[in-house]
Amino acid sequence: MFYWFLKFVAIGPVVRLVFRPRATGLENVPARGAAVLASNHLAASDWIFMPLVLKRRVTFLAKAEYFTAPGVKGFLQRIFFGGSGQVPIDRASADAAENALTTGIRILREGKLLGIYPEGTRSPDGRLFRGKTGVARMTLETGCPVVPVAMVPGRTFRVLGKKLTRVDVVIGEPLDFSRYAGLSGDRFVERSITDEIMYEIMLLSGQEYVDLYGAKVKKSMDSTGASAVEVVGKLQPPPHEAADRLPSSLAG
Template sequence: MFYWFLKHVAIGPIVRVVFRPQATGTEHVPRRGGAILASNHLAASDWIFMPLVLRRRVTFLAKAEYFTAPGVKGFLQRIFFGGSGQVPIDRTSADAAENALTTGVRILGEGKLLGIYPEGTRSPDGRLFRGKTGVARMTLETGCPVIPVAMVPGRSFTLLGRKLTRVDVVVGEPLDFSRYEGMSGDRFVERSITDEIMYEIMLLSGQEYVDLYGAKVKKSMDTTGASAVEVVGRLQPPPHEAADRLPSSLAG
């Protein structure tokens, strides 16, 4: 009920009026059954736009801090994030990755739509960064299709003194990895699947691909004070002319 209220009364109408998001390819999302919506991640507000343009409810994995803060603010956060389709994940524990996988598999097993960001963090500079293999493990263990999704920035505008950007949502055709059935845990297979997913997101979004983890780039930015472009230039060797936009496992 709260999810419906946010989407159709509290937040949805305002976002539609202000940002006027356009969506293409929504027919690729199945009407029922589990599926993984794998998207690029450009801004903290991305999780609003995807559910807004889809009929079905989308569940996201969110950091547990949103659900454990004390006081009135913490109480309101728990209500908001819990009611808006977020599931808490403790990202500070040693088993954080495994816990996220287990939770994701459970959600998919319940026949729900799971929204995830394979990059694992927001893009440091608007480019598309290397995906983590959790998305591959989930599709292999559940047999659910992966649907690539792209948040595509449109024109910018100013509202009440703040610069805002329109966002369009592009949904690609489902990716079927049943040919790898029974190969969960094979890191080469999981890497190949993940790179294929990121390649499809790259095609939908039009972003330049960087074959580095975004979190690693951000960490280097914090410690050195360098820009994302400088960090990437230092960490990533010059690309081959024919493969400068491909994940490493697809570059041939």
Template sequence: MLFYWFLKFVAIGPLAKLAFRPRAEGREHVPAQGAAILASNHLAASDWVFMPLSLRRRVTFLAKAEYFTGRGVKGLLRRLFFSGAGQVPIDRSSATAAEGAIRTGIRMLEQGRLLGIYPEGTRSPDGRLYRGKTGVARMALETGAPVVPVAMTYTPRRMPFGRKLVRVHVRFGEPLDFSRYEGLAGDRFVERSITDEIMYEIMTLSGQEYVDVYGAQVKKRMDATGASASDVVSRLEPPADEAGDRAPDSLAG
């Protein structure tokens, strides 16, 4: 707990603010207390740094288990860092693991925490906004927690002598209340409808183009074929919802 605040106010926070001058908008939409889900787009590995810097409350992310493994001093230091930074490890390797990740997120919300989630399931391969996974909807339905859509944007600005500076903008949208669907957790059509509503709000906040396929699937095809994201997307059809569609995203992917 203390390490989290040390990173935020002493180690990482001041340096990040000095270098990138992040600007936050809509912080009043984040509840001052109690559980809430912060559902954000995912453009860079640094997203998990700038979103919490914008808020007074602590934000907990579900982090992929690989960040908590490793041998020797390096592995130990990495485990200590991510644990101290408030990250909770999840295994994303199977549908069963995805269910475990959702249960972990629900437990965090039942403790009254702010839970940061990237519904796309991975970082965007080309800056566009990709189809969301329904784990975020399942958590909202089972806990009654509001969902606050979040948009991260990075704008390069040219400086004197040809240098560039990246400016960071974090936008928090109005909380989304899905109490009208109470008792319908597990209904895949309801969960898909909720997820699509969340992704629409993120798209509106971020100004990104929306792509109705999974980012992870696009990345897999890109790695296999060497094609660009646009070429891969043009050959893919919107997927049918499956159990694995529910898996929430990790800290970064």
């Protein structure tokens, strides 16, 4: 109930009034049954816009720190994030990736919509970075479709002196990977599926694609003090002709 209270009473009306988000392709989200909603990740507020434009509830995997903070603030965070459709994942543990996969698969087998960000982190500089293969494992294990989603920034404006950006939610056609049934665990198949998903997100968002993990770029930025552009220039090999905007497995 708290999820719908946030959507229709507490947060939703304010976000709609201020940001006026627009959505295209809503008919591509299944009316019932499980599906993965795989989106690019530009800002911490992305998780608000996708559920806001959909009729069905969306469940996200969130870092466990949101659910374990002490005191009154921690209590309020647990209420908020738990009620808003987020499930805690301990990303610091050695089994973090496996725990996230297990939880995501469980949610999908319950027939729900699972919202995930294949990049695994917010974009360091607004470009689209390499996707992690967990999304492929989930669709192979459950047989559910993957719906590519793009958060597309629009015009900027100011409210009470703060600079805000309008966001459009663009939803692509569902991707069916049933042709790979029974190949879960094959890293080449999972990489190919993930790259196909990222390619569709790239087409929807219009972002430039970087064939590096965003987390790796951020780590290098923190250790060297360099910008994302500088780090990418050092880590990414020179692009091949006409293939500089394609995931590696699709570049030929």
